[in-house]
Amino acid sequence: MNRAVLRIGTRGSKLALWQADWVAKRLEVAGVKSELVTIATRGDRESAGPIAALGGEGVFTKELQKAVLDGRIDLAVHSLKDLPTEEAKGLALAAVPLRDSPHDAFVSSQSKRLAELPHAARIGSGSLRRRCQLLHQRADLRMLDIRGNVETRLAKLDDGQYDAIILAEAGLARLGLAGRATEILSPSVMLPAVGQGALAVETRAGDRSTREIAARIDDEEAHQSVLAERALLATLRGGCLAPIAAWGRMEDDGRLHLSACVLSADGSRRLATDLLGNAADAVTIGRHAAEQLLDQGAEKLIADARSIVKSEQ
Numbered sequence: 001m002n003r004a005v006l007r008i009g010t011r012g013s014k015l016a017l018w019q020a021d022w023v024a025k026r027l028e029v030a031g032v033k034s035e036l037v038t039i040a041t042r043g044d045r046e047s048a049g050p051i052a053a054l055g056g057e058g059v060f061t062k063e064l065q066k067a068v069l070d071g072r073i074d075l076a077v078h079s080l081k082d083l084p085t086e087e088a089k090g091l092a093l094a095a096v097p098l099r100d101s102p103h104d105a106f107v108s109s110q111s112k113r114l115a116e117l118p119h120a121a122r123i124g125s126g127s128l129r130r131r132c133q134l135l136h137q138r139a140d141l142r143m144l145d146i147r148g149n150v151e152t153r154l155a156k157l158d159d160g161q162y163d164a165i166i167l168a169e170a171g172l173a174r175l176g177l178a179g180r181a182t183e184i185l186s187p188s189v190m191l192p193a194v195g196q197g198a199l200a201v202e203t204r205a206g207d208r209s210t211r212e213i214a215a216r217i218d219d220e221e222a223h224q225s226v227l228a229e230r231a232l233l234a235t236l237r238g239g240c241l242a243p244i245a246a247w248g249r250m251e252d253d254g255r256l257h258l259s260a261c262v263l264s265a266d267g268s269r270r271l272a273t274d275l276l277g278n279a280a281d282a283v284t285i286g287r288h289a290a291e292q293l294l295d296q297g298a299e300k301l302i303a304d305a306r307s308i309v310k311s312e313q
Contacts (some may be wrong), residue, residue, distance in 0.1 A: 009072070009076040019079065021036065023217065027213065032216075037067070039064055041062065086234065091203070093202055094211045104190045110164065120141070124145075124153065168196055235287045237302075238262075247260075271297065275289045
């Protein structure tokens with residue numbers, strides 16, 4: 001990479017631009033100048049209807065990845081939870097910067113807490129993972145699809161289309177909207193999506209110079225944690241739309257702790273596991289956790305949920 005200014009690819013939403021600018025500022029502190037290049041993805045262009053109808057993984061990343069591969073940009077910044085678990089040929093996950101909160105936020109103008117919502121309250125969520133965990137807590141809730149960026153979803157809530165919505169705490173905080181959250185959901189209620197709260201910096205695998213630059217802003221604890229989460233998801237072959245949740249984090253003793261669960265589409269069944277191990281064995285921990293879930297019957301729950309999602313499209 002011989003350019004004087006590093007070209008950073010990003011989606012054009014306010015949140016995506018904030019994230020890419022945050023990376024640019026971290027690189028500047030590390031002595032590297034950069035510029036942002038905005039690229040629209042399929043998920044941005046086709047914003048109507050359920051996200052699952054677009055075909056699953058990569059709807060927010062493929063165009064950015066193509067731009068990296070063909071040299072239009074030097075690296076791409078993704079919300080890590082949007083990045084497919086199967087690494088694209090010719091690309092490398094060069095850095096996972098310091099992770100923000102992985103947790104989900106409950107946002108409502110009707111009730112301050114999930115438990116206080118009235119019977120049959122309307123919840124807006126496009127995530128099967130969130131829907132299933134909510135139904136596991138409250139089978140009476142009415143789950144309604146919702147699309148759009150954070151601001152659009154909040155506007156729909158304020159317009160009365162929903163009694164509550166669920167958003168990532170990190171996304172709200174990054175946009176200066178943390179005050180809209182009325183409750184941060186406990187991991188015992190809502191385990192996060194794989195990679196939630198983390199950013200992915202992706203480069204060409206053969207671009208050693210750019211990879212070394214990106215590595216300057218890598219956070220080892222965050223990187224190892226999401227490696228465990230992504231290994232679990234890859235082993236389960238669930239994809240980002242399946243009812244799978246996972247949270248990897250470092251304990252005070254330096255060990256990596258991975259919690260994960262798989263749910264039935266109606267939320268009535270919840271399979272769970274917890275593993276502790278050496279951080280250097282992150283991928284192995286993720287695989288072992290997935291194997292434990294598979295032994296409990298996770299494969300059937302994932303397949304059944306996929307069938308239901310397809311029938312609703």
